Amino acid sequence: MNALSFHAGPCALEHISKYGLQPQDIAVVPAAAGGAKGLIFQALDQWMFGSWLPSAPRERTLIGSSIGAWRMAAACQSDPVGAFERLGDLYCGQRYTAKPTQQEIDDVCQNLLREFIGGREEEILNHPHYRLNMLTVRGLRGLASPAHPRAEMRGFAAASLLNFTSRDRLAHMLERVVVGDSRDVSPWLREKFDSFTTHFSHLDKGNLASALLASGTLPLIMKPVRDIAGAPGGAYWDGGIIDYHLALPYSRLANGSVNGSLVLYPHFTEHIVPGWLDKSLPWRRAARGPNRGWLDNVVIVAPTREFLRTLPLGKLPDRKDFKYYGLNHDERIRNWKIAMSEGQRLRDELAAFAAKPDIARVKSM
Numbered sequence: 001m002n003a004l005s006f007h008a009g010p011c012a013l014e015h016i017s018k019y020g021l022q023p024q025d026i027a028v029v030p031a032a033a034g035g036a037k038g039l040i041f042q043a044l045d046q047w048m049f050g051s052w053l054p055s056a057p058r059e060r061t062l063i064g065s066s067i068g069a070w071r072m073a074a075a076c077q078s079d080p081v082g083a084f085e086r087l088g089d090l091y092c093g094q095r096y097t098a099k100p101t102q103q104e105i106d107d108v109c110q111n112l113l114r115e116f117i118g119g120r121e122e123e124i125l126n127h128p129h130y131r132l133n134m135l136t137v138r139g140l141r142g143l144a145s146p147a148h149p150r151a152e153m154r155g156f157a158a159a160s161l162l163n164f165t166s167r168d169r170l171a172h173m174l175e176r177v178v179v180g181d182s183r184d185v186s187p188w189l190r191e192k193f194d195s196f197t198t199h200f201s202h203l204d205k206g207n208l209a210s211a212l213l214a215s216g217t218l219p220l221i222m223k224p225v226r227d228i229a230g231a232p233g234g235a236y237w238d239g240g241i242i243d244y245h246l247a248l249p250y251s252r253l254a255n256g257s258v259n260g261s262l263v264l265y266p267h268f269t270e271h272i273v274p275g276w277l278d279k280s281l282p283w284r285r286a287a288r289g290p291n292r293g294w295l296d297n298v299v300i301v302a303p304t305r306e307f308l309r310t311l312p313l314g315k316l317p318d319r320k321d322f323k324y325y326g327l328n329h330d331e332r333i334r335n336w337k338i339a340m341s342e343g344q345r346l347r348d349e350l351a352a353f354a355a356k357p358d359i360a361r362v363k364s365m
Helices: 010-019 035-055 067-075 080-092 102-117 121-125 149-165 167-172 208-215 305-309 321-325 329-342 344-355
Strands: 004-008 026-031 060-065 130-139 174-180 198-202 235-238 262-266 298-303 362-364
Touching: 004 010, 004 344, 010 262, 010 298, 010 362, 026 035, 026 067, 035 067, 035 080, 035 262, 035 329, 035 344, 060 067, 067 080, 067 102, 067 130, 067 208, 080 102, 080 329, 102 208, 121 208, 130 208, 149 167, 167 174, 208 235, 298 344, 321 329, 329 344
Parallel strands: 004 362, 026 060, 026 262, 060 130, 174 198, 262 298
Antiparallel strands: 004 298, 130 174, 130 235
8 A cells, every 4th residue: 555646747757757756856845734634644745855855965945824824834943853842742732622723722722832933033034045935815905903803714615605706716815925035036936826915024033932832823713813914904814725735836936847846745736726715716826827837847746545445533633623523632642643653654655666667656636
């Protein structure tokens, strides 16, 4: 049984067939939103950022939303192996009452954040090779500054209706804000590529914590983050609302040559769903839409269905587990850690493929 599946755009597939998957060719690592799902990549992340990518140092863009932003912040620490272990322990260790208030959830997340990055800000901001970019969303119109939860609910109900009609229309309610490393010019990302207004704000010690929190702030469940320093004023939420699986114009990187311009994307699934509100709209998947060429230089590695069936409850950990396990926190934590341990098989298969590529395992996207 294979634990890991491989998927590649046409240019990436051709490149791997000729040269294999080499660390010096990796220019970008995206990381999706998805909450506890990100725990499955703990061992793979530790290997990738702890030894494989450092074996071929170069400037790389790390970009993520929600848990993906947190994972990429772990990668930027001086001890990434320890940072991913700490993130896993802290994320698993969340405990809430039976019906937690927004304030309780915020307090737990703020404490988690302090333990995760406290005292390590300079490491994250000044990594010699990695350029961290975190995705958030900023509200407009009815979501510009909702005065109370009911106003926020009405705003997101309107956003959902607009998005169902057209993803482009969601841009009337939300805009993308990238809080990122000032050293990373990333023209492939900065030139307009969709209907959303996109702001770029410099990441620094004064906004690192608030940007990380905003990138994972769930609407209605958590209070919006207000006024990130250095970014446009307003209310901020989870970057995954717009950029759930980071359907971004990666092919601009290649500019005619894939050498040195591969995107390596450890992902929960082979599909790229553009926004959180698109989850139930399969026709919105990036590989099926008008922008499918964006994935030409992308390599996705994802857990197989057979692998998922071996995990507790036969699936990846996810946010619904908080409700499923209720106050039985110990069982939830135990099963999440079992899933993280099983994730070592994903690491081993990716390492084996990098050492000796088997092109027959790579499916074309």
